[in-house]
Amino acid sequence: MDERQALAAFAALSQETRLQIVRLLVVAGADGMAAGALAERVEVSPSNISFHLKELERAGLITQQRESRSIIYRAGYDALGGLVRFLMEDCCGGHPEICAPAVAAASCCAPAGAKA
């Protein structure tokens, strides 16, 4: 992840519809969701969801895969992780306790036993 990619990713996430899409896909996990299903959930037109999905893909935050008539979108967990890493690089000047809140945040779904 370089600065250019990070900027594109943050820009992608700074729009309501797109942020909702990413969050839905993050929850959906490996199953992903079809474009139409996403459009229903976030209540926007097909053409509008398509516009935003393209933007998210261009930013590298989601992937697409055709499955019969539908196109399934999935969260790009690697890219999301890379984004967090880029933002927190060399953080807190050697005093880990200072940025503990930020670090702890990502233990979101770690299996019991793994700690941040």
Next chain:
Amino acid sequence: MDERQALAAFAALSQETRLQIVRLLVVAGADGMAAGALAERVEVSPSNISFHLKELERAGLITQQRESRSIIYRAGYDALGGLVRFLMEDCCGGHPEICAPAVAAASCCAPAGAKA
């Protein structure tokens, strides 16, 4: 962290100068940096850095504190952590191994021994 705050935060991070500011402050830790020092490092005019610092503060990502003539800015690690948590909420549909890359990302500066 609600959606409104998250959108403001991502919008704030989606601009080159502001992203550089946040990254510098994340590295600076508790010491923070003065507005002028930031302006020098990212090579923009005083008025421009001021504009972007205000934007970052409005988004809740940084804090300011006057110290004699200078105004010292510091990263808001709580807000950054909250942002990550918001993005990853209920992630990966109950399959933690899928979003492991994202979770691992935030072990950035964890003290030796802690791992994600």
Next chain:
DNA sequence: TCCATATTTCAATAATCCTTGAATAGTTGA
């Protein structure tokens, strides 16, 4: 008080982004 330092505010211009609806393209089953 006067000057220098450090930073912010303001107004105007330039650039970018979102929404909308109609038209187009790919896939499937009859």
Next chain:
DNA sequence: TCAACTATTCAAGGATTATTGAAATATGGA
């Protein structure tokens, strides 16, 4: 092949955001 379903593309208009330089504010020391 035809019709239905699913999704994307395109162009136009409206709205938001960044940059610039000059002027203003706040602080500290002579």
